[in-house]
Structure formats: C-alpha cells, structure tokens
Amino acid sequence: MAPLDSANTSSNLFSIGAERLALLGKHHKQLMQGYLDGFIDESAFSEGALKKLIAARILWRPDEQQPLALRPLVSELIASMVADENRRQINADVAEKLEQIRNRVQAYRDAQYKGDYSVAELQLQRLTEHVHDLSGQFEEAIDSLWHRLNSDFGFVSSLDDKIRENERAQKQLRRLLDGLDLLDFTELIELSEGNNHLRKLLVSQLQSQLSSHHSSLLEVQKRLVELLAKFRQQQSRSLLIANMAAFLRQHPKYQPADYPNRSEVPTLFNQAASIKPHAAIALDNASERQTLAELVRALPRHTPVTLLDTQSANFSALLQDEEIAARQQALKTDVENFYLRVIDQGGKLSALSYLEQQALTWDSEIWLYQIIAEYQALPVDEKAMFAMLREEAPASDFNSLLLIRDISISLQAA
C-alpha cells in the first residue's frame, strides 16, 4: 500500500510542481519586473493568469490595500539566483535541520527494524537530502558573504551603509559559526553506529564538508574585520578632512605652535632641505680619459663662418654720442607714429602739415628725409601698401632741378 500511495502522491506532486514551475517561466519578464519594483503590475496579466499565480503561491497580496507582490520565498529564490546581495538572505538555522536529521535517522532505523526496506530506502533518500541541505545552506551563505566582500559592499553606495552592511554580515557570520558549533560529531557518530550508509553520510562526508565551511567562514570573518577597519579609517579620514577644513575656514588667522623650534622637533616636521648632487668627469683619473675623449668627440663641431670683411657705411657707428643716438631714435619713433596715423586715417596725409599739427620740433628738411628713408626701408610688400606723392617745384625759372616742397603719404588699397 505504502509504495503505491507514495507513488500516487509523488506523481500528483510532480504534475502540480511542473505546472507551477512552468508558470514561473511563462511570466518570467513580468515576474522579474515585479521583483525589481517590489510589486506586480496587475494590468500586465490576464485575470486567469493572476488567479493561477496566486494559487501556485507565487504571488500574494500582503494586505487588502497593497498591490500584489512576489511571495518572499520566490523573491529569495531570485535573489539567490542572481546574487542580489541587497535581498539575498542567509539562513543560519542549524538546530531545525539537526532535529530533522535526528528524526529521519530514527524513522530509517525503525523501518529497517520492521524490515520495510522500501520505506527505509525512502527515508535514507530524505535523510541524504537533509544532509545536503545543511551543507548547501552553509555553502550558499559563504558564497553570499564572499560575494559581498569581493565587491567591497559595492551594492550600497555610501560609506555609512557599507559599514552597516559589513556589521550585518559579521552578525550573520557569528550566527553561522554558532550553528556549526551545534553540530556535535560524537552525537552523529552515535547516530550512525553500526550502519555503513549512515556513517558515510553523517560522519565522513558531512564532517569534511563542514570543516571546510568552518575554515572558509573564519577566513571571511578575518577579511570582514579588515575591511571594516578600512572603512572606518576612510570614514575618519573624510571627517577629519571636512572638519579641519571647516575649522581653518572659520579661523583664517590660525597659527599652530612653533614646532620647528621646540627642543624636541616632531619627526613629521623634520623635513630637510633638498641637496642636488652634481658630478663631473674626474680629469685626474686616467681610466676615464677614454670616456672623456669620446664625450669631447661627440660634441657638435663648431664650424666658423668666415664673414667677408665688407666695407659698408655704418650709420649707427657714427652715432657714438648717446644723446645723438637718443635724438635719432626719437625722430624714428615720430616718423613711425606718422605712418601709423596714415594707416588709422586711411586718406592722404601731408608730412609737413602733420609736423605742424603735432607741434614737433624737427627741422622740416630732416623730417622729410626721415620719412623718405623709412619708406625706402620698408619691406617690398609693405611698401606697396603706401603711395608716396612728392610735391615738387623747379628750383628757379632757369634751373629745372626739382625741389621737394612736401610729401604726402596715403594708404593704398592692397
């Protein structure tokens, strides 16, 4: 009877389970959106689909007023699948699992005693599952802890939150370690006495798994404590910077004590002046002569350019006297100003009327000479910008020598 019964229920279970799992897949996008939003958008489902999902214990309404949401167990499943550390939960309850293991061992032994081997087989199967669950529970927790640790608690943004998350993780870890302490191997050895299957399952397998979990947990704990210290250091550094800056802003005239002139100078302020060591080739060292010679040979050779000694009139050489040179310079400047005025004005400008207008003291002849000289000295392309008009008249009725009376300079359109 019993095997038939269990086969019946199990086939029933199978069909219901498969159907409900398929529901998860059928609505995967909407359900995942619900996981992210924290509630379900009911308009995304048909009436029938909603009913089915509620009946399958995937969705529920926590309160009359509340929208539909994923059941906590489903949320937890998703959190564990995507390693979402914000929502992932750690189950540190070992006592309950241990109790189940004890009961299953008892049921298994009873069945064996009665000679009901198929039931015993089933019980052993369930017992194996419980043992694996227990180990898996630690594995999941350790995975979650490492994940959080390795991401530097990056899933929360502020340093304060990171510190809080770290402290929470440390509490979980302590509960896990306490849970491990509940496992008493002498008890497990007693439970499995005289049975090879049980001994393998409860003693050798579980023991090696749990001892590796134990060392993992201790490692995580060490790292968590280190990370917390780092977080705290960062936090205190940020605060120190902010508060000291605020203090200095409030007290602009603040001057600390004269540490450098204390009898005991704090090491922090003992910062010596820099020395820049220089070195040169030792000329007295015979072995370095070769190097020196190579260096000298590598120097860029200076080829003297022989300038032809051309005899040329040198105007400035004549002006030895500083005063004369200064006057010459002043004249040049005034002429330059004249040309600048031409450029500014744009039209024709007479040299002599400019001289008069500016009340300059230059002799008019010298003035005209200098203007002509400056004109001639211009580069060719600039010379083309100016047009020079000479106002000339014959020297006398009988002498056709033309004398320059005035000069007008005008800007020529380029």
Added chain:
Amino acid sequence: MLQHGPLLERLLAGDFICKITDEDAYRHLSLEQTQQDINHYLRPLNRRLVSNDDHSVYFLGYHELNKDAREQLSSQFALTVQSLLPLLEWLQLVQETMGRDSALTAGDTIKLQEFVLRTEDNQSLRQRLSQLASDRFFNSQSEQLDSQVKQIFRRLKEHGYLLQPHAERQYYIVTGKIDYLIDVIRFIRDEEHLPVEDTPTQEALL
C-alpha cells in the same frame, strides 16, 4: 651602497618615497638594515631617514638640529601650514566632484578630463574650483576652467602629492604624501586640542 644610489639621490632631492612613487625603493627602505646603511651614509650630510607614523612614506630630515637646520624647518613649516587649507579644500572638491564616498587615499587615480567634465556643468563646483585655483598655493591667473585645473594638478605634482605616470596622458595617481598630510593634520589637531572630530559617533552626539 651603490645599489641605492638612485634612491639616495631622490631622497636627497627632497622626494617622498612611498609604495606608489617607487615600490622597489619603498620595499628596500622598509628593511631595517637598509635604513641603518642609509643613515650611516647620510650622517656627514647631517641627514637621516624619517617616516610618518605608520611608515607608509619616507623622507629625509636633519640628524642634528643646528641653527641653519631650524631656520630651514621653520620656513618649511610655514609653507606646510599655508598649504593646509588649499590642500584640504582640493581633497574635498575631488571627493564631491567625482561622487566618491570616501576621501582620496594613496593609489587612487584621477582622470583630469573626467574631473573637468564633471565640474564644467556645475556652477557651484566651478566657482569653488576657480576660487581654489587663485589661492596662492596654486596661483593660477587664468579664467579658463581647463587651465585652472591643469595648474592645480601641476602644482600638486610638483609638491609630490600626485604622480603622472605618462607625461602626455592626463591622469594622475595619488601618492603616499597624502598620508603624510593627514598625519600632519592629525598631529596638529591632537597637539593643539582643536575641536576637530574624526569619529562619527561623536559627531552625531554634537
């Protein structure tokens, strides 16, 4: 001593040696034997190796504090005190601009371009930056954000707070000298009993 030649030269030039600026040299300096060797060598130059509290950065100090040494230390100290506020403000500005949840520490990288981009569109950050740039420690005359930032980073590099691994690339690494700066601030705070807290609980109580 020959193997430590380049290191000695850097130390004598006034460089701060930390894990970031020169990892190998830093490892050497952490050995007691090397420290003794170097101190022995530096003795005639009236120099000795000095480090901050947690030995994260090494530099040279005077062995004997004669009059000249004290004068130098006084002027150095005046410079340090003068640079405190601009440096602290810069640290705060970077932290806020880059949206970091903690202060800069040795080894952090700052991309200049990213810093400029984030400052550009924020009027208040821009204003603070421009005020900071005109501080006499940074001494920028420019009105342009880009050149102000460049000037700030150049000065920080000159003072050894930043390291620019590639001359052409505008990214910088914070050196261990920042730790030194924090130590200096903490020292002054403790010594002068300044009302400057660094523990959150006490702050919450206030």
